Amino acid sequence: MTIRSFNPPPRTLMGPGPADVHPRVLAALARPTIGHLDPAFVTMMDELKTLLRQAFRTQNALTMPVSAPGSAGMEMCFANLVEPGDEVVVCVNGVFGGRMKENVERAGGKPIVVQGNWGRAVDPDQVESALSQHPNARILAFVHAETSTGALSDAKALAAIARQHDCLTIVDTVTSLGGSPLEVDAWGLDAVYAGSQKCLSCTPGLAPVTFNERALEKVRNRGTKVQSWFLDLNLVMGYWSGEQKRTYHHTAPVNALYALHESLVMLAEEGLEQSWQRHHHHHLALRAGLETLGLELIVPEPERLPQLNSVSVPAGIDEAALRARLLSRYNLEVGAGLGDLAGKIWRIGLMGYSSRPANILLCLSAFATELAAMGYRTDGGAAVSAARAVLDQGADAG
Numbered sequence: 001m002t003i004r005s006f007n008p009p010p011r012t013l014m015g016p017g018p019a020d021v022h023p024r025v026l027a028a029l030a031r032p033t034i035g036h037l038d039p040a041f042v043t044m045m046d047e048l049k050t051l052l053r054q055a056f057r058t059q060n061a062l063t064m065p066v067s068a069p070g071s072a073g074m075e076m077c078f079a080n081l082v083e084p085g086d087e088v089v090v091c092v093n094g095v096f097g098g099r100m101k102e103n104v105e106r107a108g109g110k111p112i113v114v115q116g117n118w119g120r121a122v123d124p125d126q127v128e129s130a131l132s133q134h135p136n137a138r139i140l141a142f143v144h145a146e147t148s149t150g151a152l153s154d155a156k157a158l159a160a161i162a163r164q165h166d167c168l169t170i171v172d173t174v175t176s177l178g179g180s181p182l183e184v185d186a187w188g189l190d191a192v193y194a195g196s197q198k199c200l201s202c203t204p205g206l207a208p209v210t211f212n213e214r215a216l217e218k219v220r221n222r223g224t225k226v227q228s229w230f231l232d233l234n235l236v237m238g239y240w241s242g243e244q245k246r247t248y249h250h251t252a253p254v255n256a257l258y259a260l261h262e263s264l265v266m267l268a269e270e271g272l273e274q275s276w277q278r279h280h281h282h283h284l285a286l287r288a289g290l291e292t293l294g295l296e297l298i299v300p301e302p303e304r305l306p307q308l309n310s311v312s313v314p315a316g317i318d319e320a321a322l323r324a325r326l327l328s329r330y331n332l333e334v335g336a337g338l339g340d341l342a343g344k345i346w347r348i349g350l351m352g353y354s355s356r357p358a359n360i361l362l363c364l365s366a367f368a369t370e371l372a373a374m375g376y377r378t379d380g381g382a383a384v385s386a387a388r389a390v391l392d393q394g395a396d397a398g
Helices: 023-029 039-056 070-081 095-106 124-133 155-164 213-220 254-270 272-292 319-330 357-373 380-393
Strands: 062-066 087-092 110-115 139-143 168-172 191-193 207-211 308-312 345-349
Touching (some): 039 207, 062 070, 070 095, 087 095, 087 124, 095 139, 095 168, 110 124, 168 213, 207 213, 254 272, 272 308, 272 357, 272 380, 319 345, 319 357, 357 380
Parallel strands (some): 139 168
Antiparallel strands (some): 191 207, 308 345
């Protein structure tokens, strides 16, 4: 068998991630590769840190992209901040809260689980109760935007409770960075990680992180070595320091960092608040169309993540078969449910470059056509009209 160059089929990515990559970002990937210690690259690294601080809304000196996916950003936070025997309160209201719990265990910590309902935000009263009952806990970990369900938790309120109990916070913002309001400094978040492949319109493979001085003090005062050499902040920062002379740590993914730089330049050009507004406005348009089709979103409106919409599968519909039809007939990808929601929902993403009117209208039209073919009565024209009416109310947001 002769293996030839791989040419991927054209897809419209409206699942839980990755999202569509903007053409400007794809073009940035093709720029000439230079050395990761080249003076020109070092200058770009400093710009990247500045742009990430703007996106996170922070002044934290230690703000950088980890040279690995969002899961590595998560592991960096737990590996550096959790030591054997540490009690960590972990909020689990979906798959990624469960991964936080496992990170605590692998670091030798003792997870204290605040078990929430899938499809709902973390309950601040439950967190208050858990911290009151476990006064030795010094870390609260929670997911701001739970990608497995589409629930958005109140990070500001949860961080305030953590501060009252002298706890650091570790916060997952993989799906919220760039798409929903996130104020790292104003809300008092201590260690925060994200991903490049969602609302930033970038390729997968990088994990923006930011640590404040409270978190770094915990790292400096560790009694044990960080169990991961690659993710040890004390070593990585020798490369990502603000000085012109960098200590070699690893060969950075040069072209991927070009791409992230370009995506953050675009975010700054659009304006962070305008990006938040665009994602919310497009959610309202999609919601209008889905409701016209008779489809229900599982997350209550006040707790709903605009860029990740979890839709109940109607009785009698094979959710996997419908996704397969969308992919084969429309080159449209939407996501399946995970964990407790497997087989029960579709996850429709409106992230970054995927969050645009043409995608919304394609998605609604395709859903209507294929649901009708499977015996579910719908009015696709009415759904598209409902979405268009919302889009027309705020054309500047598109």
